[in-house]
Amino acid sequence: MGNSMKINLKVWRQKNQNTTGLFETYSVEASPDMSFLEMFDVLNEQLIEDGKEPVAFDHDCREGICGMCSMVINGRPHGPKQGVTTCQLHMRSFKDGDTVVVEPWRSNAFPVIKDLSVNRGAFDRIIASGGFVSVNTGSAVDANSILIPKDIADTAFEAATCIGCGACVSACKNASAMLFVGAKVTQLSELPQGQAERESRVVAMVNQMDAEGFGACSNTGACAAECPKEIPLSVIANLNREYYKAKLNGK
């Protein structure tokens, strides 16, 4: 490794949900070509060799689509780059000798399972409360039987790129989940297939969001700035419109 770099890590260690965590300091020799997660793999190999407990962190696809790799790196969800997840962040974004602070998503609604791994079941419960559409059973419908204008398809698709990673919650000073809920509501309310539950859906999802303990929206824009899929703030404005309309109609 001709161009290896030394990274000083300050990592949040927490045994389980019921204990208070603390920061541990480690030193790792990494290559600039490694992804941030691969650097953590090296750290864990090192910890196992030393007979210590490896750092628990979530990861799955390692290609930026599963939304599992939840790490707050130097105060920013998924690190300093825009529009990427932690697995898409490479060590070349850091300098030799840098000290990097790694923390879990912090929100009451996302309790820490262990170390950097948090429970994002709150998002699943919000989806279950209204993120579905009614479909007729029977023979398959012709693919082109429902016409959807291109601009509407684009808006719905843009919202549907949300991977439910929770970076919006972790970046928001209020730990608000409005960008996530806004994306899910927009995706379905824009399309003809989502009309049947349009009003009941938004009310159910907002109620569940509040019940899970997420904060309210202050429109600071931190969520959209940190979203790895660059979901725009306009989905929150759309969420507001959908919710107020549903409320006016007595839902």
Next chain:
Amino acid sequence: MSFLFSSSLGRKLVMAVTGVSLIAFLLVHCLINAMVFFNDGGATFNVAAEFMSSNWLIRTAEIGLFVGLLLHIVQGLWLVGDNRKKRKSRYQIDGGSANSTWYSRSMGLLGTIILIFLVLHLKHFWVVSRFEIPHGITEEHTLFHEMVEIFLNPVAVIVYVLGCISLSYHLLHGFSSAFQTLGVNHKSYTPLIKSLGVVFSIVIPLIFAAIPVVMHLGLIK
């Protein structure tokens, strides 16, 4: 209607609607205050001030203004408190400066400074003109005379300027934020609202702040 005080979206709606009403009020208040710049010994300003304090329609609207102001303050402080509780374990490093403006994250603090200023401001002018405490407004001692007298004190001038600076930053976020909360987010209108918000947030507090300064310097008599 209970969702206006129970749901996170309902509570934000209260903030936005009262916020837009207060913005409309600020515009009227500023236009009337700006009449002192005619530098006619307050003659034009006093006519407007007399109209505002005697017209029954304005007085009725004033009740609405106070209800809106109270809702904005109570709901705002309540929201700030609630939102803070949503993250019990705080971050070691706060990365907020990389993804949002400091004033958008400090609306509670800026609002509280404005509230403290407002108590003093209402005591200075509103109580005097409506309840004649301690002496009231007469033809010999007009509201303009009251202004000149109060702004002789340099401390009062500094407090008013600081109040206006807080108001400016509060509006820099609040103006466009209110429209976003109301669901107005449009390809061509939103940039227009944002630009208008910046102009409003700078010009209006600047006119407000200029009055105590020029009066203290004796440029307006």
